[in-house]
Amino acid sequence: MAERQTCSALSGLPQRERRRIEVRGIVQGVGFRPFVWRLAGRFGLAGFIRNASSGVVIEVEGEPDALERFEAALRSEAPPLSRIDSIDRSVIPPVEAEPGFVISESSVGEAMQTLISPDIATCPACLADIANPAGRRYRYAFTNCTDCGPRYTIVEAVPYDRPFTTMKHFALCSDCQREYDYSADRRFHAQPNACPACGPKLELCDANGVRIEVSDEITAAGELLASGKILAIKGIGGFHLAVDASNEEAVQRLRSRKGREEKPLAVMVRDLDAARALCEIAPEEEAALASPQAPIVLLRKRPELSLAPSIAPGNDRLGVMLPYSPLHWLLVREGPEVLVMTSANFSEEPLVADNAEALERLAGIADAFLMHDRPIARRCDDSVVMSMAGAVRLIRRSRGYAPAPIRLRASGPPVLGTGGELKNALCLVKGSEAFMSQHIGDMKNYEAYRHFDDVAAHLQSIFQTEAELLVHDLHPAYMTTRWALEQKRPTLGVQHHHAHLASCLAEHHYDGPAIGLTLDGTGYGTDGTVWGGEVLIGDAAGATRFASLEPMPLPGGDAAVRQVWRTALGWLHRSGVSPEGLECLRQPQSAQVLELFEKGVGTVESSSCGRLFDAIASICGVRHEARYEGQAAIELMQAAGGRIADAGYSFGFERKDNRWLMLISPMLRDIAAAVRAGARAGEVAQRFHRTLIGMFAEVVRMASHETGLKTVALSGGVFQNQLLTETLAHELESDGYQVLIHAQVPTNDGGISLGQAAIGREFLRGAYIGVDNG
Structure with missing residues (x-):
């Protein structure tokens, strides 16, 4: 370079060079082109920038020193919402008589490489x-x-x-x-730019869809909310159902109409001060609340909460979010400063996004509709996060995060993971990136199936790739399994808990086998039983079932998931414990269930840790019937009051069928005896958590001793339990283990599609060996 500069000086002519720069990453829709335009002007450079299917293409010409400074600033000063993943640069011939630097029209027709930005909260x-x-x-x-x-x-x-x-x-x-x-304007090339004269407009309608003539729709909507009405509000990714969070009668009416009996409801608050008045907020939680992603953050309630009691009954946490759109921001200033904001749907149906759909599907739920005429192309629910074990971790990954990619350790062919039956989300892996879809929900009806099908098609369309392999859960009755098999493309069924393990390893770029502690409610096992308390040793290519919880009977199968007293009776019976004197025996139909046990019919075998929580919750009288998924386990954790006892109950290990069984019958016997002796639920919960931590820590030591591995991956819905997760992780780390915990994807079933896709890649390269049952 110095030699060239000398030659240029001798000739008396300024030296010029032209470079073609291709930038890949989140560089569209985030102000990247105007940023580059201003940068080129600062350094006196000519050329152009345009959006392309590969990201953005820049051709820039000027003196080499200016070009070097331009490229350095390209990375160091990029817009806050952009993300540069790669920059490819080549030197090309100069262009004569170029007037300056311009933003050119976008090009189409190339293979898709660019990234679409998630929806971002109002700046x-x-x-x-x-x-x-x-x-x-x-x-x-x-x-x-x-x-x-x-x-x-x-x-x-x-x-x-x-x-x-x-x-x-x-x-x-x-x-x-x-x-x-105008290049100096903040809205230079802002694609959704609009104003009252030319942009979308609001419309307020009554329960029958008839327009309400008002001078100001937001003021009128605020008055409706203040009067206790249920308002359906069309937002960024779909409709919410909103009511005044201080009005108990309105909240109860919303629950009744929506069919959401006890599951906690989220609230939207006016600002951070309003959030602080309701909850205790740590710095990392405040940062998450105020972030561009603006998720729902699960915060610890203050003792005297000035909100309707039925918003989050039996729970010491409250889901809180700040207004992330101008409409929301205005509403919480015109109406009540704290609003219940829950997804606008009937229980288990997909989020409503279209105006006509809202008027039809929300009839009988909403008293009025605040709508607008900007169509929603992709319905997208609110994301949910919580602070746990030193990091803010995703519980539901959707608006604000999807479809931003998760970087993978290595590149590979395109594979689509179809996820599970509950908390469904898809994952498309392409190159060295994983694109998780928005939260789809529970695949229990035709509307959910249609939504799933639409998201699967759109995900492959916007990233212009067709998956070479569709990976689904082993469960033959899952709708995701049926969908995959109907596509007439290559498919692979993978075991549920193996996908959990592979997901955790992929998120952490961990290459190599690990000890996977995978704990959840339900997963179809390779032996046809219900798994859920598993220790798998392996990686995405394959795993061995090193240990599992002692199998127990589930009377009535899925009925036991709702009527958790059934689980309690079944597990006590298997443990040789009489239920006499326990509340679980006093439930309706308990005599008939006990008769089934005696006859040995009407049950399925399960090693589920989630069901273990259910059984203990019923035995100690915390909860006998779950109104929503995980309710008994959540309330059992709440009963512990954030404390773990110094001493636990009995447990043991038994070698059987080439794997270890973690024996839980001793603790069931101890707990039943303790409850009969007058032990309170809080004491039982604290000692139960201590027992699990001791048992899981010990089985990890056993696995490590046998394999030499010192890395432990924690995955599964049970690890949403903060008390268990933080204490177990601390104990394992104190013993010298590296502990991997989900953060970028949910630890629950919302994250398994990433693991499915990672396993699929191993299959395509001929390395997949599956799960050895031990």
Whole structure:
């Protein structure tokens, strides 16, 4: 370079060079092109930038020193919502008489490589615009810029330009067009740019869908909420059902109409001060609340909570989120400052996203509808996070996170993991990236199936790839399994808990076998029984079932998941314990269930840790019937009051069928005796948690002694239990183990599709050996 500069100086002519730079990552819809335009102007460079199916393409020309500084700033000063994954640069011939640097039209037709940004919460600058009475966007519910607003939920195709979004229906007015075209403006090339003159508009309708003529829809909506009405609100990724969170009668009415008896409801609060008044908030939780992703954060309630008691009964946590769209921001200022905000659907149905669909499916639930005319291309529920074991961890990965990729350790062919039956989410792996879909939900009805099918097609479409392999759960009755087998493409069925283990390893870029402690409620085993308390040793290529919880009977199969007293009776019976004197015996039909045990019919075998929590909850009188998934386990953890006893109950190990059984019958006998002797539920819960921690720590030591492995992966829905997870992880780390815990994907079934896809890649390269039952 120095030699070339000398030659240039001798000739008296400034040296010029032209470079072609291809940037891959999240570089569309996040203000990247105007950023590059300004950068080129700062360094006096000519050329162009355009969106392309490969990301963005930049051709830039100028003196070599300026080009070097330009490239350095490209990385160090990139917009906050962008993410650069790779930069490829080549030197090309200069272009004569180029006037300056311009933003060119996007190109199409190339293989898809770019990343679509998730939907981003309204930025402070746009909130200031909305609050400014002198501004033209004062109180405008669809204000956005290149730093915020809808992205994934409005994208219909790529590249990310207005004609390929649902904003194509709204022609820019002259003022918005001027902003869009003016490089120094914050809305330069902001695809969802709009104002009251040209953009989407609100409409308030009554329960029958008839428009309510009002001077201001937001003010009128706020008044409806303050009067106790249930309002269906169309947001970024779908509708919410909202009520005043301080109105107990309104909350109860919402529960009754929606068919959501006791499952906790989330709230949206006006600001951080309002959140602090309700809950204790740690710094990392506050950062999550105020982040661009704006998820629901599970926070610890303050003792005297000034909200309706039925919002989160029997739970010391409250799901809290801040307003993430201008419409929400305005509503919590016009109406009650704390609103219940729950997904607008009937129990177990997909989120409602379309206006006509809302009027039909929410009839009889909502008293009024606050809608708008911007179509939602992709329905996307709110994400949920909680702080646990030193990090903020995803419980539900959806709005704000999907479809941002998870970086993988290595590249490989495209594979689609179809997920599980509950908390479903898909995962498409392509190259060295995994694209998790938004939360789809429980696959229990035709509407959920249609939603799943739509997301599967869209995911492959926007990333312009067709999966070479569809990976599904082993359970033959899962709708995801049926879907995969109907696609007439290569398929692979993988064991549920192996997918959990592979998911945790993939998220942590861990290459090599590990001890996988996988604990959940239900997973179809290779032997046809219900697994759920498993120690697997292996990696994505295969695993061995080193140990499992002692098998116990589930009377009535799925009925025992809801009527947890059935599980308690069955497990006591198997343990040789009489239920006399225990509440679980006093439940309706208990005599008939005991008769089934005596005859040895009507039960299935299970090693489920989730069901163990259910059994103990019923034995000690915490909960006998679960109104929502995991309720008994949650309330048992709550009963422990955040404390673990110094001494636990009895447990043991037995070698059988080439694997270890973790014997739980001794603890069941101890707990039944303790309850009969007058032990309170809190004491039982604290000692039960101590027992599990001791048993799991010991089985890890046994596995490590046999294999020499010192890495432990924790996965499965049971590890949403903060008390168990934090204490067990601390104990294992103190013993010198490396402990891997999910953070980027849920530890529950919402994360298994990543593991399925990782296993699928091993299958395609001929390395898959499956799960050895021991």
